[in-house]
Amino acid sequence: MTRSVRIAVQLQPQHAEYSQIRDAVLRAEDMGVDVIFNWDHFFPLYGDPEGKHFECWTMLGAWAEQTERVEIGALVTCNSYRNPELLADMARTVDHISGGRLILGIGAGWFEKDYDQFGYEFGTAGSRIADLAAALPRIKDRLAKGNPAPTREIPIMVGGGGEKKTLRIVAEHADIWHSFGDIETLTRKSGILDEHGAEVGRDTATLVERSVGTHGSPEESGDALVAAGATLLTIGVGGPDYDLSLLKEWIDWRDSRA
Template identity: 80%
Template sequence: MTRPVRIAVQLQPQHADYPQIRDAVRRAEDAGVDVIFNWDHFFPLSGDPDGKHFECWTMLGAWAEQTSRVEIGALVTCNSYRNPELLADMARTVDHISGGRLILGIGAGWFEKDYDQFGYEFGTAGSRIADLADALPRIKSRWAASNPVPTRDIPVLIGGGGERKTLRVVAEHADAWHSFGDLDTLVRKSAILDEHGVAVGRDTAALVERSVGVGKPPAEVADALVEAGVTLFTVGVSGPDYDLSLVEQWVAWRDSRS
C-alpha cells in the first residue's frame, strides 16, 4: 500500500488560555496541516508542572466544530482514564460532530501524576498494557452496536514501543503506530511489529501506518524517515505562543514532493 505523506501538529494544551489554543487551531488548519492532535493529560509535561492546562476530549469536541478539513485526535488518549465503552461513545460522537475526521489515538498511559491526582490506579506497565489490549475489542464492539454507528471505520493509532506486549497489541488492532525514539529505534521496532503481524495474521507492513514526532527541519531528517517507512510526521508545539514555523517547513516539504 502506498500512503500519502501527511503532516500533523500536536498542540500541547499547556501554559495557554483557551483563546490562544483556538487561534493555534485556526492557524494550523490555514497552514495546510493534515492532522491536528492534542494530548490526554491533566497537567503540563514541561515547564511549570502546575501551569495552565485543559482536558483532551472536551477540547476535541470544540475542534470538531471549529475545523472543516483537518483530521483531529489525541496523541494519545490514555486508556486508563475512561471506561472503554464510554471512550468509544465519546469518539463516535466527535466523529459525527466532525463529519468523519476523528483519529482515535490511544496508549496504555504512563504519567503517574495524572493517576495520583485524579484517583486512578497506576498499576504496572504490564497491567496497563493488558488493560489496553482488553479495551480495544470492547471499543470496536461498542462502535458496532451504536445508533448511529460511526460515520466511518474510525482509524486507531496506538502510541508505544514495548517490543513484546505493546507492539503485539499494535499488530492486532492498529491502523497506525506512533513510534517514540530515534531512527534506529524506529527501524528495529518496525521490524518487530511486522514479526508480530505475521504471528497474528495481519500484513502490518501494508496495513499499519508508521508515525513519528519530529523536532528538526525536514532537510535534516525527512529522507531517512521516509526511507524507513514513515508517512505521518508530527511537530509538537506548546503554549502560550504556539510557534508554527517548523510546522510550516514540514508542510512546504510535503508539498514539494507532489
C-alpha cells in the same frame, strides 16, 4: 500500499488560554496541516508543573466544530482514564461532529501524577498494557453497536514501543502505530511489528501506517524518516504562543515532494 506523506501538529494544551489554543488550531488548518493532535493529560508535562492546562476530549469536541478539513485526535488518549465503552461512544460522537475526521489515538498511560491526582490506580506498566489489550476489543465492539454508527471505520492509532506486548497489540488492532524514538528505533521496531503481524495474521507492513514525532527541520530528517517507512510526521508545539514556523517548513517540504 503506497501512502502519501502527511504532516501533523500536536498542539500541547498547556501554559495557554483556550483562546490561544483555538487560534493555533485555526492557523494550523489554514497553513495546510493534515492532522491536529492534542494530548491526554491533566497537568503540563513541561515547564511549570502546576501551569495552565485543559482536558483532551472536551477540547476535541470543540475542534470538531471549529475545523473543516483536518483530521483531529489525541496523541494519545490514556486508556486508564475512561471506561472503554464510554471512550468508544465519545469517539463516535466526535466522529459525527467532525464529519468523519477523528483518529482514535490510544496508549497504556504512563504519567503517574495524572493517576494520583485524579484518583486512578497507577498499577504497573504490565497491568496498564494488559488493560489496553483488554480495552481495544471492547472499544471496537461498542463502536459497532452505536446508533447512529460512526461515519467511517474510525482509524485506531496505538502509541508505544514495547516490543513483546505493545507491538503485539498494535499488530492485532491498530491502523496507525505511533513510534517514540529515533530513526534507528523506528526501523528496528517496525520490523518487530511486522513479525507480530505475521503471527496474528495481519499484513502490518501494508495495513498499519507508521507515525513518528519529529523535532528538527525536514532537511535534517524528512527523507530518512520516509525511507524508514514513516508517512505521518508530527511536530510538537507548546503554548502560550504556539509558534508554527517549524510546522510551516514541514508542510512546504511535504508539498515539494508532490
